[in-house]
Structure formats: structure tokens, C-alpha cells
Amino acid sequence: MDNAYLRATSLNIAFGHGRSRVTVVKDADFHIAKGHSFGLIGESGCGKSTILRAVAGLNPDYEGSLTLNGAALPHKRDKSLYRKIQMVFQDPYASLHPRKMVQNVLLEPLEIMGLDRRQARIDDILAAVGLDSSFRFRYPHELSGGQRQRIAIARALVVEPELLLLDEPTSALDVSVQAEILNLLNRLRRERGLTYLMVSHDIAVIAHMCDQVAIMKDGRILEQLTPDQLRHGAVEEDYTRQFLAASAPEVMRID
Numbered sequence: 592m593d594n595a596y597l598r599a600t601s602l603n604i605a606f607g608h609g610r611s612r613v614t615v616v617k618d619a620d621f622h623i624a625k626g627h628s629f630g631l632i633g634e635s636g637c638g639k640s641t642i643l644r645a646v647a648g649l650n651p652d653y654e655g656s657l658t659l660n661g662a663a664l665p666h667k668r669d670k671s672l673y674r675k676i677q678m679v680f681q682d683p684y685a686s687l688h689p690r691k692m693v694q695n696v697l698l699e700p701l702e703i704m705g706l707d708r709r710q711a712r713i714d715d716i717l718a719a720v721g722l723d724s725s726f727r728f729r730y731p732h733e734l735s736g737g738q739r740q741r742i743a744i745a746r747a748l749v750v751e752p753e754l755l756l757l758d759e760p761t762s763a764l765d766v767s768v769q770a771e772i773l774n775l776l777n778r779l780r781r782e783r784g785l786t787y788l789m790v791s792h793d794i795a796v797i798a799h800m801c802d803q804v805a806i807m808k809d810g811r812i813l814e815q816l817t818p819d820q821l822r823h824g825a826v827e828e829d830y831t832r833q834f835l836a837a838s839a840p841e842v843m844r845i846d
């Protein structure tokens with residue numbers, strides 16, 4: 592019996608055709624237990640977001656297998672899978688439609704999924720992300736960056752998914768609000784038993800959020816570490832040591 596909630600096996604993802612075809616994710620293997628949080632970290636362009644997009648169903652063109660609760664995830668997704676797997680993007684300014692009131696931002700996924708008790712669900716999810724129900728009547732330009740990201744998180748969670756994909760969820764935010772949003776995400780995971788797959792180039796963020804971290808280089812997962820191993824520089828690969836030392840010497844105790 593596979594105790595993984597999400598499992599990627601020999602995941603390969605390429606773009607382009609013929610001679611211009613480039614493989615950007617190479618033989619990636621990882622799994623996440625239910626309720627756990629898994630981070631992908633590495634330099635820009637190493638393939639982190641490409642993995643996330645394949646899991647989200649936004650990039651059906653992959654080889655290898657992805658399974659959810661032991662069942663293969665089909666390359667073409669149906670509605671029930673979009674309900675189970677939701678994504679929060681990096682930039683809440685770009686991901687919220689400027690002319691859509693918060694109420695309608697949150698109503699849309701409920702309508703698409705055909706869920707009942709819509710007003711109650713909207714009030715509940717606003718409260719869960721720390722906003723009172725008057726926010727239903729605001730437009731994105733009337734919100735701060737942190738409030739927008741709270742709405743983006745509410746939009747993802749209003750359909751009660753099991754797996755949340757987080758693509759640099761705080762890197763577009765002021766440092767002062769980053770920690771608030773990360774703490775909110777940690778609390779929501781605990782309270783709702785959510786499973787997270789998260790991408791970040793920020794080691795401090797990943798160490799704060801994840802139970803297990805995969806270091807990527809040129810499309811490959813080089814090694815997987817716990818946050819403690821990360822903090823203490825207990826790594827196997829020279830590349831990881833260099834990456835950690837260059838990225839966050841103040842967070843990691845690397846000699």
C-alpha cells in the first residue's frame with residue numbers, strides 16, 4: 592500500500608519540437624504524505640514551476656507518472672480533480688481580475704464546482720483567511736498586497752481542496768507581510784489537514800513551511816532534506832552546499 596498522497600515517478604517534462612526540444616524536468620521522483628508540506632528549491636529556471644504546473648494539470652505534456660492517493664492522475668483533468676488540487680500563484684496583482692468584486696472572485700469556483708451554501712461558504716472562507724465579510728464588496732485595487740494574497744488563498748480553499756500548490760506565494764509581497772501570509776498558510780494546513788507542494792527560491796521560507804525539501808539543479812532533484820538538515824548544512828551534494836551558502840548564509844549555519 593502506497594502511503595504517499597502525491598507521488599511523482601520518473602517525471603520528465605520537455606518543451607518544443609524536433610531539434611529545439613528541451614527537457615526541463617529530468618527523472619524527478621518524490622512523494623508527499625497526506626497533511627505534509629513539500630518544498631522545491633533551486634535556481635531560477637531549474638524546473639520548479641514546471642513540476643507544479645504538471646501536478647496542477649496546466650501542463651498535460653509530461654512523461655512518467657503522477658498519482659494522487661495511489662490512483663494515476665490523468666493528463667487531462669476533470670472537474671473533480673480541479674476541486675481536489677488548487678493552486679496559489681506568486682503575484683496576487685496579476686491573478687485577481689481588476690474588475691471583479693471579491694464576492695464574485697469567490698463565487699465563481701463555487702458555481703463551477705456546483706457547490707451549495709455559497710454565501711455561507713464565502714463568509715466562512717473570508718473569516719478563515721482573516722478578513723471580515725465587508726471584504727466581499729471590495730475590488731482588488733481597494734486591497735493591500737497581503738489582503739489580495741489572502742483573497743487568492745480564499746479562492747483556492749473555498750472549494751475545499753486537499754492539495755494546495757504554492758508557487759512563490761509571498762515573493763511579490765513586502766517583507767513585513769510575508770511572515771503573516773506564511774503563518775496563515777501554516778495554520779490553514781494544520782486546521783484543514785491540507786497537503787502542500789510549494790516552490791520557492793527563498794530557503795528561509797521553505798525551511799519555515801516544509802517538512803521535506805528537494806534541491807533542484809538543471810531539471811533534476813539532486814537531494815532531499817529536512818528543514819533541520821538544511822539549517823545545519825547537513826547536505827550530501829557540493830552543489831547544495833554552495834547554493835545554500837550563497838542564498839542564505841544568515842539562515843544556514845554553513846562552515
Ligand SMILES: Nc1ncnc2c1ncn2[C@@H]1O[C@H](COP(=O)(O)OP(=O)(O)OP(=O)(O)O)[C@@H](O)[C@H]1O
Pocket residue numbers: 606607615633634635636637638639640641642792
Ligand atoms: N511553456 C514553456 N515553453 C518553453 N519553455 C518553457 C516553458 N515553461 C518553462 N520553460 C522553460 O523551462 C525551464 C524551467 O522553467 P521553470 O519556470 O520551471 O523554472 P523555475 O525553476 O520555476 O524558475 P523560476 O524560479 O525563475 O520561476 C526554463 O528554462 C524555462 O524557460
